[in-house]
Every structure is written in C-alpha cells, then in structure tokens.
Amino acid sequence: MQTIFDLSVSGRRASTIPQAGVEENEPAIPSHLLRKTPPALPEVSERDLVQHYTRLSQKNWAIDVGAYPLGSCTMKYNPKINEQIASLPGLRNLHPWQNEADAQGALAMLWEMERALAEITGMKRVTFQPAAGAHGELTGLLIMRAFHQSNGDPRKTVLIPDSAHGTNPASVRLAGYQVRQVPSDDRGLVDLAALEDALDETIVGIMLTNPNTLGLFEKDIEKIAKAMHSVGGLLYFDGANLNAIMGKVRPGDMGFDIVHMNLHKTFSTPHGGGGPGAGPVAVTERLERFLPAPMVEFDESSCNYFWDPDRPDSIGRIHGFHGNFGIVARAYAYYRALGGEGLKKVSERAVLNANYLRTIIESKYPLAHPGLCMHEFVSTARRFKKLGVRGMDVAKRLIDLGFHPPTVYFPLVVEESLMIEPTETESKQTLDALGKALLQISDEAESEPDLLHSAPTTTPVGRLDEARAARQLRLRWTPELAKELTG
Template identity: 50%
Template sequence: IEEPLIFEQGEEGRCGVDLPEPPKVSSRLGGLGRKKPVGLPGLSEPQVVRHYTRLSQKNYAIDMGLYPLGSCTMKHNPRLNEKVVRLPGLGDLHPLQPVSTVQGALELIDTLAHWLKTLTGMPAVAMSPGAGAHGELCGIMAIRAALEHRGDARKRILVPESAHGTNPATAAACGYEVDPIPANAKGRVDLEAFRAKLGPDVAGIMITNPNTCGLFEPDIVEIAEAIHGAGGFFYCDGANFNAIVGRVRPGDLGIDCMHINLHKTFSTPHGGGGPGAGPVVLSEALAPFAPVPWVVHGAAGFDLVERDPKQQSFGRLKGFHGQMGMFVRALAYMMSHGSDGLKQVAEDAVLNANYILASLRDVMSPAFPGTCMHEALFDDHFLKDTGVTTLDFAKALIDEGYHPMTMYFPLVVHGALLVEPTETESKDSLDRFIEVMKGLAQRAKSGDAAHFEAAPKLTPRRRLDETAAARKPVLRWVPGSNSAKAAE
C-alpha cells in the first residue's frame, strides 16, 4: 500500500493537537509578524498516527531480525534504556538549571565517565561529542592542541587505507594532511611502510583496532611505541570496541585517545541514523586539552566546569553538556551487564562472528585465513564467473528477510562483504542466517544470475535510481509537482 506524503494529505485548518485559544494580546513582535502562511498541511491525529505507522512498516529494523552490518554493531536495544531515559527528573531537566538542582544528572555523567575510563584503562574522558565522527574530531583537536601547546606545528596524520571515511575527513577538518598507510597481505597495517612514513611533521596516527577487516592489529604496541618515539600521538578509532570491551583495555596498548560510539558498544538505539554519542577517552598527555564542559567533584557536590580556568581546553565542541539521553541509556546498559557481563559481550560477539566465518568458509571466500574478531570479512572471489556482483548478492539477502551486510568496505579487499552478527544473536538465529547465505552462494554458483540482478522483489520499492536522484536533485516536495500522481 502506498503512503502519500503529508503534503499530499490533509485539509486546511485541520489540526492534530488540541490547543487552547490564545488570549488576545497586543503584539510585541516589533512589526516582524509572519506575513504569509508557512505552507504546512493540516492532518488529524488519526491521520498522523496512520501515516507514521505505515511508514514504519516500510523499514527493516533490529526488532525484526538480524543486521549483519560489519563495522556498525547493530545489536539489540534493551527496552529498559528507553524507560529510564524518560524518568521525570531526567527527561525534563533543563541544561542551564542551577547546578544545585541537577546533582543527580551530574552524578550520572560522572558515573558513566568512571565506567568508560575503567573499561578503557584511560585516565580522562571528554563527554560532549555528539557522535563517533564528532569524537574523532575531538580527539584530533586534542592532539593538535597538545602539540601546539608545546609549540610543535606538525602537518601530517597517518591513516591506514582500510580506515572509515570519517578518519581522513576528520584529519582534514582539523587542518591536517592525510597520509595513507597500506595494508599488508594479512589485512593489517604494514609495519614497515608505517615506520617509513614517520617523521618530525607527523602529528599522529589514526588506527581502528580491531581493524575494519575484523582483525586485531598484533603490532599495536610496536606502532604505539614508534609513534610516541617520533613525537606523535596515537588516535584509536573505537568503532570496533565491541570486540574487546571488558577483555582488553585500549589504555594497555599505548593509545592516546579513542572515541566510543555509545550506540555501537553500549546499545543506544541507532534511530535510523542518529542521534549518537561519542565520548573520547584521553591519556594524561591529552587530558588538559579536553573540550569544556566537564564534571568535577566540588565541595558542595558535583560541579560543572563550563570555562577552563587554566585556559588549556581547546574550547567548546557542542551546545550544553553532551548527549545526556544517550548517557542514561548507556549507563543502564552497562549497569545491567556489569564487569562480568560486558566481558561476556565481547566474547560472545567474537564467538558469533567466528561461527559464521567457519560455517561459510567452504561456500564463500574469506578475505584472510584464520579466525577473526567480531566480524567476518569475505571477498567476492566466490562469485567469480557467476555474473553476480557483491551488490547483487547483498540485495538478494533482502528477499530472504535480512538487511544486507556491509559491501565494498573495507576498500583493501576486492568486492568486500563484511558480516558482524553481534553478541545479541542466538545460535538458532545464526544458523538460520548461515543457511540462507549458503543457499544464496549455491544459487549464485548454479548460474542463476538473473535472480540476483532482479533482487529485491519483495520490498515496498525495488532498486532505486541513485544516479538520477543525484543528477537533478529533488530534495523537497513542491506544490503542484506531479511526483504524487506518478506514485502508485
């Protein structure tokens, strides 16, 4: 069933919220009153409820099934999180209330900070970044601020080729040049190539560990020592923290900073693309340069520092105090799991990924030999001569009731398929997924390329023309456009 846009529904003057009649006042808008209507449609509450209910039914979601998205850690979002975040005294708190009236909120931030520091083995954390990429920015800014503080203007950041696109974009957004490091045949940072790049103008290195091939960097300690030896800093991308949480403390590996995607490791909901939260843990060397605000223990309880009295902080990165709603959810998740449960999380995540890797080893083509961490990487070798591309294969998964896995990433592998089941999938769920994957692989090899090219068939829409969308962008509804009529 088609769902027209809200602008194609409704009726003038209709309203879905009962509001009282405003009292008559003589306007003090200074003659700046709105002259024309906004152009919003008028829908009733039933129409609105139906519209969004029907739209929701066109989505795939974790609540419906497994999300094999590598590097995205789409795990189950416990419902307790959604309940506690709405408690009165948290959900309705204004960010600029006197600190004497928000002691519980500051305690919560402080408690979460303690958990994050303890889990990573790091001495400090900046809580305010709004998402993972924002956390990266925060980390690289802290590095640059620390270098500037010692009067050391460096220009380059080393970034492995297999990095997320956010890494080079972040380095550039902090005014750095990006210098790529190649991967070796085993999917790891090429240690020799890395050493060769080192020099007095290298500000630091950004490494994802476990890396985007789903592998732990075995030379991580050597890398840390080398970058420190060259006067640079070590930024660790924490996107894959789920594989090691509670089992390995990144601080023990010699890193200087790492962002943590609360929605990846600590189960805050993805929400169709946000909001996230990206606290960044920092080493002693970087801690003084952290952005404001931060929570401190004062004489009369908790206090909030919104201006750095020492003026070493590199400044402010986000309005108010960070993504509080995500903090509450993440803390509820952490307390529910505890130190024992979080270790179990990492172990189960790694176990599940290896189970998939081992089960599909014979019918697909693992990109690297051996075991993996929390995600299994395949290349498209097994599709050779079938006429089926990685994209086709992934789209065919949709008709089997699954979201596609991550495709064509990391770039270091040809036609990559990256599968991350997460620890919240049960063995029965993995077995069903494996069976489907096997079936598709066999079908591809049996020569039924047409099936894959035509996929998906069972979705509200089949493959969409992205080129046309970009060529002449239509980014909003316009009255009288004939797009509505064509939709059926």
C-alpha cells in the same frame, strides 16, 4: 509513495493550542517582519497522522524486526529498560541551563559513567560532549593539535591505514591537517615497514581501529605505539570496534593516547535510523588538560558534583550543551545491568558469533584474510564476478530471504567485500539460518543468477535508481512532484 502532504486537506487539523488568555496588546512586531504566506505544512487529523506514520514505520527494517549483521555498525539488540529510563521525568525534563545544585543526579550519572568508560579503555578522563563518532574524532584531533601546539611543535600530517573509516580522513582535513595513507600488508594489518618509513617529526599521530575494519587484531600495536611515540606523535583509537575487546584488552594498555567510543554501537543505544549517537572521548593523563570545557568534578568536602569551566588549556566547547545526555543515560543503564562481568561476556560472545558464522560460510565466501577473526569478518564475493553477480546482488537477495544485508563494498581494500558483524545478541539458531541463506545464495549465483539480479522482490520498492536521484534532484515534496510520487 504517499507522503503526509498527499493527505492534506485545507482546514483540517490535529492540534489544539491554548489561547493566550492574557490581555491583548498592540501588534509589537513591525509588519515587514511578519509572515505573509503560511508555511505549507500538512493539514491532517490526528487519525490520519497516526495511520500515516504507523504505515511508514512498517516499511522499515529494524533490529526489533530481525537480524542486522552490518559490519562496523554493531547492530545489537537495544534493551527496552533503556528507553524507560530515558523517559524518567527527572532526566527528560531537565533543562541544560539548570544550576548544578538542581542537577546532582545527572552529574552523578555522568561522573560514574566517566569512571566506568575510563576503566574499560584504560584512560584517565572522558568528555561526553561529542554527539557521534565523527564528532569525537574531530575532538580528538583538536586535542592532538592543542598538545603539539603547547609544545611549540606545529605538525602537519596524520597517518591513516587504507582500511580506515571515511570519517577518519574527513576529520583530519577539518582539523587543518593532511592525510597520509598507510598501506595494509598481506596479513591485512598495518604495514609496519611502510609505517616506519612514514614516521618523522612532522607526523601528528595515527588514527587506528583495533580490531581493524577487516576484523583483525593489530597485533603489532605495541611496536606501532613505540615507533609513533618515539617521534613525538600520538595514537588515536577509533572505538567503532570496541565491542570486540571489552574486559579483554584495553586501548590504554596498547599505547593509545585518545579513544572515542560509540555508545550507539557498543553500549546498545538505538541508532534511530541514523542517529542520535554519542561519541565520548577519553584521554590519558598527559592530555587531560586539553579536554573540552566544562568537565564534571566532585567536591569531596561538600559531596557535591559541579561543572568546572575553568580549563585554560581546553580546546573549548564542542557541543551547544552537554552532548547527547539522553543517549548516555541509556548507555549507563546498559552498563549497570551488565557490570564489568557482563561487558566481558559481550565481547567474548560477539567474537564467538562472528567466528561461528565465518566457519559456516567460509567455503563459499572466502575471507580476504583467512584465520580467526574478532567480532566481525570481511568476506569477498569476488568469485561470483565471472557469473555476472556482484556483492550488491548477494546483499539484495539476502533481503528476500529475511535478513538485513551485511555492509557491502567496505573496506575499500577488499574487492567485492561483504563485511559481516552478527553481534553477541543473535542466537545460534539465527546464525544457522543466516549462514544457510548465504549458502543458498551462493548456489543460486551459479544456477539462477537472475534471482539475485532482480532482488529484492519482497520489499515495498524494488532496487532504486541512485544515479537518477543524484541527476534529477528531488529533495522536497511539491504539488507537481506529487503526481510523480504517487505514480
């Protein structure tokens, strides 16, 4: 594995830097605060630089390269117009401290996007400060906290289903609360009786994903909401799976009080190899006053948009500036292209694609909970276990057959789980090919299990030793490590 440091030659450079071009002054900084040893950054030519990062990029899978059916991640196609829009000079060259008068276009965009997201979720107001889903979760939990405190009612415990994303319980702890897990029943849904048992006046609220991480719609949601509200608790909607329900059913109408959305999932912005995302948070009218300050407002008399920092009950600011505006701009372009009609079609076709793929492979990859699914489904590779084949082996073999694997071993409530979300942007032909590959692997698990154990063989590296990585920490390049890395 060649790194940029291996290409470094002392004295070589790519950069050209303007000279100061002003009268030189005495050194103004005390010498003990000046750097003595220059940083060991690579010394490369522009040509080396371009070749290295081009080649590095080619060692990576991406949605532009092929299908990416990662459950829970909504790896849909990222329209190219979004990128062109994010590079408009009037957006990318806007300074965050600029006066509102000089940023009317940006504020108008946020205002309009806020109205759209409020309509899609059935909520009243939206903050764009959260930079990611988990950031939104913590924001939502702090809003719950502020709500209960304003009622003089400190509470302690947040309920979370056992099928929830790991960020949910982690966010709960950071908000200063405890987690109480609610089991799933044999339908794969929240166990209503267990939930009702857990409910009392110390419960802050519940965090739910609907459809849940098993790809199933929590059809008791109205009962859950009623029970939770009857003890004064709140309902938080984790928007990871919003792609299943746009234009069909709204979190607000289900009884949720707080919603976060993942614009990098549902609204087609690129994942960037793990970020940036954007996790706007929407709330109902009674929680509006707790949203982070400032909010965008519109003055009808002067037809001007402005930042309103005057929000005495706000939980406070949660981002250094206004959130990941560049991601919101891409999501806005996506929303304008699709309109309400297109967003509904997205959800319908995401659900259609998931059910189609499910039907093709179900005989070999039984569902944890058979029946219709929403935008994703969870199969189990349990039956291969007696052949010495694990879910991860299936995943790695799929790589050799030209697909990114599904999410493996999540949700935790299903043994040997394969969580599959094809998204609406894959064609029937792609789904047929993916289904065929999975069925082939099922046969191979019986006839040639070694093919699965030794996979992948078509990638730049073979299966990597994660235990070794955690035991012998090599977290940065050093000249000594170079020999080991280049083999």
